[in-house]
Amino acid sequence: MDVKVLGAARQVGRSAFLVSHKETSILLDYGALTTKVPGFPMHVQPKQVRAIVLSHAHLDHSGAAPIYFLGGKVKLHSTPVTAELSSLLIQDFIKISGQYLPFEFIDLMSMNNSTVSHGYLEPFQIGDLTLEFFDAGHIPGSCITSVEGGSKRLLYTGDINGNETNLLKPSWKSLGEADMVITESTYATADHPERSAVEKEFVDFANAVIERGGVLLVPAFSVGRAQEIAMVLYNHGFKHPVSMDGMALKVNEILLRYQEYLKDPELLRRTLESTEQLVSWSQRRSVVKRPSVIVSPAGMLVGGASVFYNERLAREEKNAIAIVSFQVPGTAGRTLLDKGLTILNGKPTKVKAEVRRFDFSSHSGKSMLIDDLKKVKGSPMFLTVHGEEESCISLADVLHQDMGVEARAVVAGEEFHV
Numbered sequence: 001m002d003v004k005v006l007g008a009a010r011q012v013g014r015s016a017f018l019v020s021h022k023e024t025s026i027l028l029d030y031g032a033l034t035t036k037v038p039g040f041p042m043h044v045q046p047k048q049v050r051a052i053v054l055s056h057a058h059l060d061h062s063g064a065a066p067i068y069f070l071g072g073k074v075k076l077h078s079t080p081v082t083a084e085l086s087s088l089l090i091q092d093f094i095k096i097s098g099q100y101l102p103f104e105f106i107d108l109m110s111m112n113n114s115t116v117s118h119g120y121l122e123p124f125q126i127g128d129l130t131l132e133f134f135d136a137g138h139i140p141g142s143c144i145t146s147v148e149g150g151s152k153r154l155l156y157t158g159d160i161n162g163n164e165t166n167l168l169k170p171s172w173k174s175l176g177e178a179d180m181v182i183t184e185s186t187y188a189t190a191d192h193p194e195r196s197a198v199e200k201e202f203v204d205f206a207n208a209v210i211e212r213g214g215v216l217l218v219p220a221f222s223v224g225r226a227q228e229i230a231m232v233l234y235n236h237g238f239k240h241p242v243s244m245d246g247m248a249l250k251v252n253e254i255l256l257r258y259q260e261y262l263k264d265p266e267l268l269r270r271t272l273e274s275t276e277q278l279v280s281w282s283q284r285r286s287v288v289k290r291p292s293v294i295v296s297p298a299g300m301l302v303g304g305a306s307v308f309y310n311e312r313l314a315r316e317e318k319n320a321i322a323i324v325s326f327q328v329p330g331t332a333g334r335t336l337l338d339k340g341l342t343i344l345n346g347k348p349t350k351v352k353a354e355v356r357r358f359d360f361s362s363h364s365g366k367s368m369l370i371d372d373l374k375k376v377k378g379s380p381m382f383l384t385v386h387g388e389e390e391s392c393i394s395l396a397d398v399l400h401q402d403m404g405v406e407a408r409a410v411v412a413g414e415e416f417h418v
Contacts, residue, residue: 001149001418003180003383007031007041009412010389012328013060016041017156017182018049021149024127027052028145028156028182032063034093035330038100040064042412046072051126054078055158056142057085057223063093066103069110077126079133080117081141081258085223087112088250096303119260120172137161137171138362139224140261144172152418155376156182159386161361162368163195166231167224169263171364177378179418184363185387185409188395191365202229202322202358203236209354210240210291214318217353219306219333221299221325222247224362227255227268229295229324232360234271241292243276245284245305248297278305288312299325300333301342307332314342319353324360370398381418382407 001021007014013033019026025048033039046068054062054076065086068074078086090108094101118124120143123132128150133143138159147154155178164170192198209216220226226248233242244252252272259265278284278294287294288309298304310332313319327334335341336355341348364372373382382399384392384407392409399407408414 001147001152001154002415003154003182003418004415005383005385005410005412006044007412008386009410009414010387010392012186012386012388014039014041014064015061015386018044019129019147019154022128024050024129026050026126026129028147029053029055029061029158030065030068031061032059032093034059034063035328038063038097046070046074049074051075051077053131053145054082054086055136055145055156056139057082057089058139058159059089059093061158062086063090066090066107066111069107069114070103074114076111076115077118077124077131078115079119079141079143079261081254081261083112083115083117084254085141085251088247088254089223092247134172134175135169137163137168140168140255140258144175152179154178154180154182154418157184159184159186159362160364160369160372162364162372164263165195165228165362166235167228167263167268171372173372173375175376178376178380179378180383180416181373181376181380182383182385183373183395185384185391185395186363187361187365188369188384188387188391189366191367192359192361198359199232199236203233203238205320205322205356206233206238206293207240209320210293212318213291214316214320215288215291215313216293216320216322217306217309217313218293218295218322218324219299219301219310220248220295220297222251222297225299225325225360226295226297227252228360230275231267231271233293234274235267241276241290242274243278243287243292243294245278245294245296247304248295249277249279284308300327300331301336302331302333310342311344314344314349314351314353317352317354321351321353321355323355323357326361369395370402373399374403379405381405381416383416384409
């Protein structure tokens with residue numbers, strides 16, 4: 001089995017790996033770097049590829065996939081919830097960045113028509129390869145992918161979270177024996193604070209903001225994070241109004257159709273029933289005038305209704321903005337977090353609202369990630385990807401020292417054989 005690294009090497013974004021065995025070649029993810037001018041992985045001719053296998057719906061793993069559906073015979077394989085969520089996110093990607101993308105809406109429709117869905121623990125065949133999905137615990141439908149060719153077995157973690165959340169079960173632990181593991185390294189140098197403490201701190205902050213007559217804006221990713229934040233508030237008996245806006249509302253509908261991918265579907269249903277859905281501009285203009293919590297995409301304040309809320313709420317000290325997602329350098333959310341600045345009327349302006357960050361990460365922290373990787377049996381080669389350079393190198397060093405196996409922080413273009 002041969003593996004070529006096409007992207008996500010010593011960076012977060014544009015994940016893509018070409019796996020070949022005998023006459024069959026597949027892509028594990030084909031994501032985009034969602035900067036102002038999007039970036040893409042190394043290109044492989046569509047005629048060389050039998051299928052794309054998505055680990056999950058986030059654009060850094062799925063965003064460039066429609067390139068392969070311009071008329072060829074490529075199939076896309078994923079869990080059913082990933083298929084719907086990735087289509088939703090890519091459609092929005094086309095609206096925002098269409099002029100920079102090498103595909104159009106019609107190519108996304110072709111991709112949707114070429115999709116084959118598989119559940120967890122249901123082995124399937126693509127040519128000479130046998131694949132199987134395991135729950136990755138990252139977002140609904142996310143998976144660790146097992147690829148077998150001949151006597152060799154590859155595991156690809158995609159993005160993984162070994163900790164239980166309100167929305168999801170933890171990642172699958174019994175992954176068996178492998179000859180190679182491609183693993184994310186996002187938080188390979190840092191542990192997250194204990195989740196229950198983060199939840200309490202967040203709920204206490206929300207109460208304090210509302211009790212002083214303010215509005216708390218929570219810019220949150222529409223897939224997973226928005227629902228998790230609402231569930232945290234509901235689970236803690238939060239007594240004040242909570243509303244949700246934007247693409248998260250469409251995601252809610254999808255998740256309730258695929259309840260088998262959730263930890264507690266009934267809890268999500270009750271949470272959403274207690275949450276006001278904001279679907280009109282009259283609602284939006286009204287909600288910023290009364291003390292409440294507003295959960296709204298985009299998670300980095302780049303597009304989406306959260307931009308409107310930020311403009312309305314940033315000027316007053318009684319209001320607050322809770323940053324609950326990773327903020328990519330160069331985004332409005334990162335500028336707000338680092339410098340306390342936002343764009344108002346086209347000008348950088350100091351924000352008067354209180355800004356606080358809360359670690360609700362959907363990735364495993366250092367200790368959890370390393371412990372779970374050590375449970376993989378055999379003596380696999382580890383390829384560390386999807387992290388800043390320091391994280392990829394650090395994780396490779398730890399795995400090599402602790403397990404005595406070969407571990408590499410790879411660069412794009414490198415090829416490996418197992």
